[in-house]
Amino acid sequence: MARRFVLPKLVVATHNRGKAGEIRSMLGPFGIEIVSAADLGLPAPDETGTTFEDNATLKALAATRGSGLPALADDSGLSVHALDHQPGVYTADWEGLTRDAMVGMRRIQDELAARNVARTDAARVATFHCVLALAWPDEHVELFHGTLDGAIVWPPRGSGGHGYDPCFQPVGETRTTAEMSDAEKNAISHRGRAFRMMVEACFG
Numbered sequence: 001m002a003r004r005f006v007l008p009k010l011v012v013a014t015h016n017r018g019k020a021g022e023i024r025s026m027l028g029p030f031g032i033e034i035v036s037a038a039d040l041g042l043p044a045p046d047e048t049g050t051t052f053e054d055n056a057t058l059k060a061l062a063a064t065r066g067s068g069l070p071a072l073a074d075d076s077g078l079s080v081h082a083l084d085h086q087p088g089v090y091t092a093d094w095e096g097l098t099r100d101a102m103v104g105m106r107r108i109q110d111e112l113a114a115r116n117v118a119r120t121d122a123a124r125v126a127t128f129h130c131v132l133a134l135a136w137p138d139e140h141v142e143l144f145h146g147t148l149d150g151a152i153v154w155p156p157r158g159s160g161g162h163g164y165d166p167c168f169q170p171v172g173e174t175r176t177t178a179e180m181s182d183a184e185k186n187a188i189s190h191r192g193r194a195f196r197m198m199v200e201a202c203f204g
């Protein structure tokens with residue numbers, strides 16, 4: 001395969017183990033040596049941006065500046081249409097200090113109930129977003145945005161995936177993304193889609 005860039009080593013700039021696992025498995029076939037930001041002792045920067053693009057960029061740049069290596073960051077979240085697209089870039093914050101996604105999933109459910117949103121999929125439309133930022137040591141950044149449409153289901157179901165997967169059922173599916181295998185989720189997910197765009201742009 002002709003590659004536009006040769007990547008000797010790549011920093012995966014996330015402190016989220018679920019995301020890191022998915023990104024590692026997607027990078028696997030490319031034979032790129034991977035090191036995590038956490039293993040390098042790089043701190044997680046404050047996510048002060050107001051868009052997925054801003055936060056992914058600041059996380060990737062912090063990691064490439066801290067390591068001298070190319071770095072791949074992911075900023076992602078869940079946009080619930082009936083909640084004015086919240087929590088969006090603040091999805092991780094809705095987990096509270098416990099960093100327990102069950103807390104965030106319950107808050108989404110409570111806010112839908114408080115607004116009397118019907119318990120139908122059509123009323124509970126949601127979109128997972130993932131922006132991947134690939135930052136190079138010269139500090140140029142490439143961005144790739146993938147989405148997955150679905151609905152918020154309650155109660156949560158499944159033990160696979162991570163984060164908010166147990167309450168998210170993709171369009172046309174009867175299972176939540178937590179009830180899918182990793183390969184099945186990656187084939188349709190916001191992260192899988194962003195990743196495939198990056199591969200096409202950078203390794204195609």
Ligand SMILES: O=c1nc[nH]c2c1ncn2[C@H]1C[C@H](O)[C@@H](COP(=O)(O)OP(=O)(O)OP(=O)(O)O)O1
Pocket residue numbers: 013014015016019044047059074075076077078091092093095128161162163164165189191
């Ligand atoms: O496929 C997914 N399945 C379920 N939940 C997901 C997914 N993708 C993102 N999410 C949730 C996790 C977290 O609550 C938020 C991302 O927040 P985000 O700031 O990007 O990540 P994070 O703080 O957990 O780790 P880090 O910033 O170190 O990458 O969206």
Ligand SMILES: [Mg+2]
Pocket residue numbers: 047092
């Ligand atoms: Mg974060």
